[in-house]
Amino acid sequence: MPPKKVCIVGAGPSGLVAAKSLLHDVPSGTFEVHIFDSQPRIGGLWPSRKDDGDGLLHPLMIANQSKHTVQFSDLAWEEDGVPEMPRAWQVGRYLERYLERYCEGATLHLGTRVEKTELLLRKMRPGDPASGARWWVRSRSADNGEVEEQTFDYLLVASGFFGKPAIPAEVASSQLRDVPVMHSSEYRDLAGLLGKANNGKGGKILVVGGQMSGVEIAGTIASHLSSALHSPGPSPILNPEKYSLHHITHKPVWVFPLFTSPKPAASAPPFLPLDLGSYNLANRPQPLTNIQGHITVDAAKIVHSIYQTVVATNQANFSPNLAITNDETSNPPYLAVSDYYLDFVRSGLISVSCGKLESLSGREATVSPSKEQISDIATVVLATGFEASSSIEFLPSPTRETLSVCPADLNNTLALGFHGTHHQDVPNLGFVGFYRSPYWGVMEMQARLLTELWAAGGPLSSSLPPALESSLSKDTSIERSLKLRSDPRASQFPMGDYPWLMQEFAAALELERRPPLGEMPKLPPAEKEMDILTPARYPAKNLSEAQQTEVAKSLKQTESTAWAGLTQGKFVAKAVFRSLLGVWKLERDLTSRLPSHPSGHFSGTAKFLLREGTRDGRESEFDASDDNGLEYLYVEEGDFKASNGLTFRATRRYVWRYNEAKDKLSVWFVKTDDQSKADYLFHQVEFKVPEGEEETGGEGWRATAGHLCIDDFYDVGYNFNFEAVNLRDWRLAYTVRGPKKDYTIDGVYRRV
Incomplete structure (x- = not known):
């Protein structure tokens, strides 16, 4: 039987792990894999050079998850001095190694944009996808404009959730002739930010947006401004002392540093990368239940209490406008990560207003509902997230209707089955990593599920493995996504919490969670050994000897880090x-x-x-x-x-x-x-x-x-x-x- 031909749109981590699963997790020759990406390089968001500033991520940006989470199960990080929290360009280098190791069997079409697709219905033949349909794909080369048309048995969308910057209507309709506006993804340095306003007159750098990217970019710009103020030699901007930051956030959010303590009450607390503590399964009853989605008042209070324990403050000591008050603890909690944001607020370099940007006119902004006026604005940075629907503009209109595309909902843009992987009405269409803040372990699981699903003939096939068939029959992901669109108590990341998602995929795929290599440190209050969830805890079946070595190396790196942090004073x-x-x-x-x-x-x-x-x-x-x-x-x-x-x-x-x-x-x-x-x-x-x-x-x-x-x-x-x-x-x-x-x-x- 000839191989089934798969078109993967996107050569970032989602596209690469999808290609790897299609090539290695089923018998060789099952699939013929083609990867398309509009960029001339692989990596998606992640650049692989320190000087590559053309993408959505600054190459020196620090990841807000550690390298133990930002990896796939069967490729450990090289032990070459990569920090616990890798820089964006280092993640790009990791992906280049992953491509070389696992994706040589795929055909790469870089610098080639998929601009249109059509679903071609036809009479079913033995071995066809269950729908009896194929995908017609038209692509265009960025180098010479050459157009190519091909047909595929399957179309896999790995084009990423960060389609294009989301611009609030209040900004789009404002008169800002004198004030440059930049999206947070475009920021690289102060000189570029101020642009023509870099005249030394000073003013406020206004940051709009209060979730992850708002806090991160405010902290980053404050670090650069502080450096301009206090470094020897000439400043990159004129009169840096005349500038300050003003941050508009819709509500107070918890701000964690990159390293937290699993023993916050200790007089000499040890420190670990924050995700190693967050993903310690010993702290959660088994089997896991989903703690994301709709958040009840009681659940909100519990999580707020946990967050306050981690930082030992309600943040009022940094600013009254950042305080998580008792009234606020009834609402779903929001979390951001930044090492220096809070202390820049306390020092006065960053001022904070809680509310929504109501309007911008000239050099003045109005915040609602307080009607606070922010004057003397020098430039505006929009940390307002991304709109994902542009990443699937190549899909035909009937397909987008089937997927219930909602561009206005930045969290639940699509309604997809089994945790963001597919829709049974379009069985030869799949998605990997198409949700807000995808974790690498979940991307890998999504790729494995689609591989097993398509190898068996699709979600409606009678040849599905029993565990997968049972999981699909019980799945309510589509209904849940649609309901969350109008839920005022939806969580910050509504698709589901990471450990629970990993558990659900593992059950469907009959994957066992690998135990730690050895004894792990015990933590109060239960004095249980740490049980840290990383992608390497869920390796694929039938690993090669080389893959087994990588899994063991990855587990050892995580466990060594935990011991060093908890017993040797590292960090x-x-x-x-x-x-x-x-x-x-x-x-x-x-x-x-x-x-x-x-x-x-x-x-x-x-x-x-x-x-x-x-x-x-x-x-x-x-x-x-x-x-x-x-x-x-x-x-x-x-x-x-x-x-x-x-x-x-x-x-x-x-x-x-x-x-x-x-x-x-x-x-x-x-x-x-x-x-x-x-x-x-x-x-x-x-x-x-x-x-x-x-x-x-x-x-x-x-x-x-x-x-x-x-x-x-x-x-x-x-x-x-x-x-x-x-x-x-x-x-x-x-x-x-x-x-x-x-x-x-x-x-x-x-x-x-």
Whole structure:
């Protein structure tokens, strides 16, 4: 029997994993696979070069899920210094490896747009899809405009949910001749954002949109503006001090950092990538039930309570406009991820208004229902999401009607069966990854299900495996999607929660969840071993030896990360560095044991001013083409009152750096002739893992350091006290001894 010919539209992760399943999860020769993509490269959203800024994602953007989740089951990440939260270009490189490993049998049509399709009905023949229909596909080359027409047995849509930016009517109809407008996906840097408005007059950068992308882009732009303000050398924009950010969010959302603690009440909380804790199945009763979709009041209160436990605050300490009040906890919770957004709000660089953008006129915006006026707008960034229906414009009108396409519903654009995979009335049409915020494990499961479905002849075939036939017969995904369109209590991600979806696909495909390779750390309150869900926990059947090796490597990477975070203090330096941003009240005692040097007390402030990593002091290891991370310019100012009665103004500066590859925090002296530049290393902070199982009431995270300065030795001690993910206060003390020095400094830092 000749192979069944499949057209895959899209060469991003969804298209590649679909091709891999069609080529490898059934006997060789079952399918002939063709992949089309309008871009000249594979990867979809994910660029594979640091300088590829033409797509929807900035190549240096940090993923908000770890590499343990952003992967497929049978290809582990290379151990080449890729951070826990990979950059977008690194994800693109991963996909290039995946293509090379698993998709060589597919025919790639890059730089070729599928512009029209038609469903051709015909008399059924043995071996045909159950519908007796084929797809006519017309494509056009971007290079020469050449048009090609082919027919396929199956059409698989992997064109992505991010079709085109969604522009609110309030903006589309506004008069904005003097104010440039940009969608968040287009943002790359401040100079590009301000465009013609980059005249040094200043004003507010208005960010509109309060979900994931709104918080992320506001935090990113604030980081760039902070860097422009506090970095040495010329600024990328004129008069950066005259600009600020104003964020309009429709409601307060919970903001998590990229690393959270599975023991938030501990005095020295350990840290892990946030998804490793979120996907710990030991915390959920089995079998799993869906916790997304329609959210009841009781369910909302439970999740709000869990979120507040994770961050140990209702966020009022950052801004009253970000507070999750008791009234708000009755509503479905919304979550965003950003390391620096909250502290930029607390520091005042970002102002927040809750409500909806009502209108824009000239350089002024109105927010409803408060009628607040935001004036002096320099530019507008729309973090208003994407409209997905444009990604399926090539489908014929009757098919779109069958799928109940609703462009206005950005979450439930289509009504598809079995968790976004197909519609039984168009059995030779399938979808992979076509829902908001698709997870890679679910993409892989969707691809497997379509492969098994089509290999058996389609959803109406009498040859379906019993488990798959049973799952399809019980499926209510289409009815559920249609109902959620008008549900005011729909969740942020309504298709279903990730672990539950993985469970449902596994049951339909008769896949067993692989156990951990070894013993896992135990966590309170039940003291159960962690049971972290990653794609590698659900490998395909009949794996090759090479695939088995990749699965084991992936599981080992995840388990090693969990042990390192929970028992070795890994990621604590990262958590401390993140939480230092902003202004601290500093009280410091100096005790001198030499009569020639008076003792005294310092009272003032310490500012940690975020900026891009600079080369000063580390020229030999600095790569101008690489992402060199972030650092702080530390500025301390205040009054020192000596024991002899004299009072004088005192200031000092340092540069604080975090090395992600080494997971190390360090402090550097600044140059005497330019105190915005680092000079040489003062000390590296070494964290001490607490002994025993201190849960509360302990001493927090202690750290030590030492520095020999000619003949003087600095013996440094730190003590960092957290409230869950955020520093509450911290202490820095050091003793200095040398031929002419013998004194101790003991300072306490508390939030202003």
